Amino acid sequence: MDTTRRLRAFKRWMRAHGVECSDALRLVDDPQDGVSVRTLCDLKEGDVVANIPKKACLTMKTSGAREIIEAAGLDGYLGLSVALMYERSLGEQSPWSGYLQLLPLQEDLPLVWSLHDLDSLLLGTELHKVVKEDKALIYEDWKESILPLTHSSPQIVDPKFFGVEEYIAAKSLIASRSFEIDDYHGFGMVPLADLFNHKTGAEDVHFTSDSSHGESGSEADENNEALEENRSEDEASTQTSSEAEQAFNQVPAENNDDGADEDSYLVVENDHPVLEMIMVKDVLTGAEVFNTYGTLGNAALLHRYGFTETDNPYDIINIDMELVLGWSSSSFSGRYTRARLALWRRLGYTPCESQNSEYFEITSNGEPQTELLVLLYILLLPDNTYNKLDLAVSTACDENGFFHVMSPGNHKITFGQTSSDIENDVFLTEDVRGALISVADKRESLYGTSSLEDDIAALKECCLPRDRRLLHSLTLRVSERRILEKLRRYARLRVDGICEGKRRKKRLNLNASP
Incomplete structure (x- = not known):
C-alpha cells in the first residue's frame, strides 16, 4: 500500500x-x-x-x-x-x-539484528553483551510461554504468526511505541x-x-x-x-x-x-x-x-566491576584484590547493578562515580594504612556510622559516606589517577583495533538510509570513546587544577588580610 x-x-x-x-x-x-x-x-x-x-x-x-x-x-x-x-x-x-x-x-532495534551485525557493529559498546543476553532471554520466553499456545489452540493461535521471529518483531514495536x-x-x-x-x-x-x-x-x-x-x-x-x-x-x-x-x-x-x-x-x-x-x-x-543523537548530553559509559578487578589482579594477587574488595563492601559501598552485572558509571563530562574512586583508593592503599582501616571497621565507627583513617599524606579520610557527602578530590592520589587511566585504556581496548579517529572518519562517510545500523552504532561508539577520553583528561588534570585553585584561594586570603 x-x-x-x-x-x-x-x-x-x-x-x-x-x-x-x-x-x-x-x-x-x-x-x-x-x-x-x-x-x-x-x-x-x-x-x-x-x-x-x-x-x-x-x-x-x-x-x-x-x-x-x-x-x-x-x-x-x-x-x-x-x-x-x-x-x-x-x-x-x-x-x-x-x-x-x-x-x-x-x-530496527539491535534486538532484531543478526549475531553477525551485533558482533561487528556493537563490539565494545554498552549494548554488545546486553543485547545478546536479551536475545537469549526472549527466546526462552517464547519457548516457555508462546510456543505452547500454538500447540494447545492452533486454530486460534496460528503458528505462522506466532513464531520466534514474529515475537521478536512484536517486542521491537512494543519496546519503541507502547505507552x-x-x-x-x-x-x-x-x-x-x-x-x-x-x-x-x-x-x-x-x-x-x-x-x-x-x-x-x-x-x-x-x-x-x-x-x-x-x-x-x-x-x-x-x-x-x-x-x-x-x-x-x-x-x-x-x-x-x-x-x-x-x-x-x-x-x-x-x-x-x-x-x-x-x-x-x-x-x-x-x-x-x-x-x-x-x-x-x-x-x-x-x-x-533504534536510533541515536549526535552530541547527546545524557550519554554515559559504564565500566564493569569485572574489568576493574581484572586490572587489579594484573598487578596484585587475586587474594589481595578479593580482600580489599570485601573491605570496600563492608564500608557500605556498592556499584550499580543490572541483569546480574555490577558496574560504575562515567558521566558525559568524564567524571567517574565516587564508588569507583573509593575502590581504587582502597586497592592502592599501603598495607599498614589498609590494616588500620580494616581494624577500624572491625572494631568501631563514630556516632554517624563513619570510619576514619589517616592517609599516607597525613590527611584524615572518612569512609562510609554516601556519594553526595564525599569530596572526590581526597581520593585522587597520583596512584588513583594512574589507575583511572589504566582502567580507561583497558575499557577502550574492547572496541578492537580501530581508533577513535578511525570511527569518526567512518561516521562521516555514513549515509541514511543505506548505512542506518552502521551510522547509529558508530555514533554510540564515538560518544562512548569520547567519554573515555574525558575520563583520562579528568585523571591527568584534576589534581593540577585543585592545587591551582587552592593556591588562588590562598592568594585571595592573603590579599584580604589587614
Missing part, C-alpha cells in the same frame, strides 16, 4: 473509532523515515491536539486474544506481544487493521500518539491519561483543505467504517467472562476514558511536533528505540 493510501486508511480508522486529531496537525508519511507529525498553523502551550479513547488502544484487555492471554497467565510486555501478534494474524478482520497497516513489520495507559490496561499500543517522533530535551507535546476532555484550543480553519483531501473517498467508506466500529466495540464485551469483570472495565472507562496529547510549548507553523521518551543517553536510545 502506498504512503498516501496508508494515511487515508488510518484517518478513516481514527474517525470510525473516535480518535480525534486536531486539524492543526498534518501527518507526513516518508518512505525512508516513516510517519511524522507537523503543524499546519502555530500551536500554543496548553492546546489539546489529540483525544484518544482508551477502547481504541490495543491492550491485553481490549484485544480479541484477551481470554487466551488470561488463561495462560500472561501479563506485561509478554501478554501485550500476544495481543499484537493475534491482531496481526487477523489481517483486515482485526478491529485495529487500519492502524496496524501503518506500523512497520518491526522496528503506560492506566492500572487496568497496563501498557498498550496507542494509535496516533506513537507517531510523534522523539527529541531529547525538546518535548513539544505530552501524553497524558489525566483527561480534562477539553477541545483543542487551536483549530486551523484556514488549513482544513490540506487535511480534507479525498473527502469524497472517505465518505464513500462510511458504511465500511461503521461496520468496523461495531466489530471493534464488541471486543471488550466478547472477552468479559463474567459480569464483575465487565463492571470493572466500565468503572475504569468512566473514570478517564480518553487519553490526551497536550502541547507543552509553542510550536510554529510547519515545524515537526516532538514527544520525548525521557532524558536518555545513546546506548538507551539505540537499545529501546
